[in-house]
Amino acid sequence: MPLWQRTQVQEVLPGMIAMTAKRTSYRWQFAARFRRRAFGWKSQPAIRRVKEAVSEIKKAARKDPILAAEGAVRFLEKVSPALEHVDSSSGAIGTAVNHAIAALVPVIATAPADGATRDRWLERLYEAHANDEIPYIELLADDWGELCATKETASSWADRLLGVTRMALSPDPSLRGFYHGTTACLSALFTAERHDEILELVNADLIWPYKSWAVKALAAQGKKAEAIRYAEACRSPWASDGEIDQLCEEILLSSGQVDEAYRRYGPTANRAGTYLAWFRTVKRKYPHKDPRSILSDLVERTPGEEGKWFAAAKDVKLLDEAIALANRTPTDPRTLIRAARDFAGENPAFAVEAGMAALRWLVAGYGYEITGADVWAAYSHTMKAAAPQGSVETTRQRIRALVASETFGERFVTKVLGRELGLSSK
Numbered sequence: 001m002p003l004w005q006r007t008q009v010q011e012v013l014p015g016m017i018a019m020t021a022k023r024t025s026y027r028w029q030f031a032a033r034f035r036r037r038a039f040g041w042k043s044q045p046a047i048r049r050v051k052e053a054v055s056e057i058k059k060a061a062r063k064d065p066i067l068a069a070e071g072a073v074r075f076l077e078k079v080s081p082a083l084e085h086v087d088s089s090s091g092a093i094g095t096a097v098n099h100a101i102a103a104l105v106p107v108i109a110t111a112p113a114d115g116a117t118r119d120r121w122l123e124r125l126y127e128a129h130a131n132d133e134i135p136y137i138e139l140l141a142d143d144w145g146e147l148c149a150t151k152e153t154a155s156s157w158a159d160r161l162l163g164v165t166r167m168a169l170s171p172d173p174s175l176r177g178f179y180h181g182t183t184a185c186l187s188a189l190f191t192a193e194r195h196d197e198i199l200e201l202v203n204a205d206l207i208w209p210y211k212s213w214a215v216k217a218l219a220a221q222g223k224k225a226e227a228i229r230y231a232e233a234c235r236s237p238w239a240s241d242g243e244i245d246q247l248c249e250e251i252l253l254s255s256g257q258v259d260e261a262y263r264r265y266g267p268t269a270n271r272a273g274t275y276l277a278w279f280r281t282v283k284r285k286y287p288h289k290d291p292r293s294i295l296s297d298l299v300e301r302t303p304g305e306e307g308k309w310f311a312a313a314k315d316v317k318l319l320d321e322a323i324a325l326a327n328r329t330p331t332d333p334r335t336l337i338r339a340a341r342d343f344a345g346e347n348p349a350f351a352v353e354a355g356m357a358a359l360r361w362l363v364a365g366y367g368y369e370i371t372g373a374d375v376w377a378a379y380s381h382t383m384k385a386a387a388p389q390g391s392v393e394t395t396r397q398r399i400r401a402l403v404a405s406e407t408f409g410e411r412f413v414t415k416v417l418g419r420e421l422g423l424s425s426k
Contacts, residue, residue, distance in 0.1 A: 028071050030056055034078040039086050043093040046086045050079070050096045054103050061107050069111035072104040073121045077128045080136040088134070097136045105143045118149060122157065130180055144184035145191025154191035161185035162197075171204040186213040195221050208239035212247060219251045227251055245269035262286050267297045275305075279312035291316040299325070307331030314339055319350045326357040333358045333367040334374060340381040348385040352395055355382025359399060365408035375416040396421070 030053035039046040053075050061068035079097060086093050108121060125147065129140055140147075148154035161181045168179035189198050195217035202214045211234045218227035228248050235244060249269040252261035266289075270281040275298075282294050295318060299309050306328040313322035326336060336358035343351040358378040362370060379399065386395035400421045406414050414423055 026067060026071075028056065028074065030071075030075060031078065034075065034082040036081040037084050038082045041085055041087045043086050043088070043090065046083055046093055047096040050093075050100050053079075054100050057104060057107060065107070065111045066113055066117070069108045069113060069121065072107045073124055076101070076104065076137055076140065077124055080128070080132045080134055083134065083136055094136065098139055101137060101139050101143070105140070105146060109143075109146045109149055113149075115153070118153065122147060122153075126181070126184070129184070132180075141181070141183035142187060145187040145189075148188060148191055151192050154188040155194065158185055158188040158192055158194060158197075161188065166201065169201050169204060169206060169210065176204075183209065183213075186210065189213075190216060190220070193220070208234050208236075208243065211239075212243065215247055215251075219254070224251050224255050242269065242271055258286070258288070262289060267294075267301050274311075275302075275308045276311040276315060279309070279315070283316075292318055292321070295321065304329060310339075311335055319347060323350065323353045323357065326354065327360070330361055330364070330366045331357060333361050333370065333378065336361070337374065337378045337381060340378065340385060344381060344385040345388075348388045351385035352382055352389070352391070355379075355385060356395075356398060356402070358382075359402055359413070363402055363406045363408065363413050370412070372416045375413050379417055379420070 030049065033049050034053070039049070057068050057071045057075065060071055079100070083093060083097070088094055108125075113121070125140060129137055132138060144157065145154045148157055162185060164179050165182045165185040167175045168177055168182050170176045186198055186201070189195075189201075190213060198213050198217040202210045212231075215227045215231045215234075218224075218230055228251055231244050231248050235241065245265045246269045249261045249265035252258075252265070266282055266286055270278060270285060272278040272281050279295065279298060282298065283289070283291055286294070295309060295313055295316070298312070299306055302308070306325045307330050310322050310326045310331050313319070313325055322339075325331070336354045340351045340355035340358060343354065355378055359375075359382065361367065362375055362378060367374065382395060382399065383392060386392045399417075400423065403413055403417055403421055404423055418424060
């Protein structure tokens with residue numbers, strides 16, 4: 001080695017050794033909190049700790065990406081054993097871990113680690129995935145190719161997992177069975193661009209999560225129309241229509257066929273946790289579409305649930321449409337009460353109608369754990385909004401007639417407002 005190279009090594013090596021030692025001795029705050037069976041049955045404390053761990057790791061990533069990736073690997077090793085006793089029936093803790101995986105996979109995948117370091121991370125993650133009994137980190141396999149970071153590493157992992165995967169996906173019932181590494185193998189093959197092998201592996205009549213990799217492989221080969229036909233052919237009672245729609249939409253969007261993507265899949269591929277979030281997701285993905293048209297398409301696809309689109313219509317100031325929707329089918333009274341309160345000054349006519357709709361559904365017995373305070377809020381916000389319009393007495397008479405028609409249960413609304421409206425609560 002030339003003298004100048006030896007000098008450079010001598011200058012750099014101590015710093016590298018010091019950095020490695022620092023990373024090895026770094027004390028992660030989350031590590032002590034994620035001992036095996038560390039959490040009881042309540043999910044909220046565990047969810048909070050999961051979010052704190054992700055924040056700690058992402059903060060470290062801003063200064064030292066390799067340290068952060070090491071922390072992410074350590075968290076993924078420890079999270080499932082720590083959550084063994086947590087009540088997962090609501091799905092909240094599972095969702096929190098899935099979000100953590102989505103946040104941490106890029107941290108590991110993009111870290112500028114050498115091959116030996118990445119190999120150690122992958123071995124540890126593979127063992128954690130194999131021991132994931134609940135399972136909480138099952139989705140990690142979907143990102144295995146990304147975690148490999150290079151085509152060469154992904155191809156090496158594909159070769160390692162291919163034999164057992166081939167048997168697991170065999171059409172021969174005597175060979176076929178579950179293998180936790182199947183999805184990881186397909187993901188690695190995809191990153192390695194070994195698309196034909198994916199198509200050959202999932203050729204048998206298999207479930208959608210495996211078939212989806214064939215769709216991705218066909219699309220990656222430029223056979224996008226064939227990929228969509230393949231995906232459509234996979235529809236069955238055991239396949240997720242939403243996932244099929246999402247993948248087909250993604251393929252069309254990647255081809256620049258935006259209008260076709262919206263027409264065929266836009267309204268159905270973007271379902272979210274709430275109707276408002278659903279509307280916003282579609283609107284954000286298709287900004288050229290008129291919000292009124294998007295709302296109409298979504299309402300059309302959810303017959304009998306028109307009232308649930310009230311908040312979406314209000315969000316884009318389609319106020320007439322919002323009131324019409326709120327009066328078609330049951331709408332959450334508290335949502336309507338908040339609208340009456342918030343628009344009393346800005347648009348009192350809308351506020352009055354929102355309040356009237358709230359009272360209508362309260363009289364009909366709708367709403368979860370409704371209290372007298374909710375009923376009074378609906379009445380007072382409606383009357384307050386009526387004042388700027390000069391329609392106080394007219395609005396009061398409308399409310400009186402509505403409450404007088406109450407027959408549901410013990411006539412709770414009448415008991416709350418009866419004296420105010422001059423009605424008998426008996």
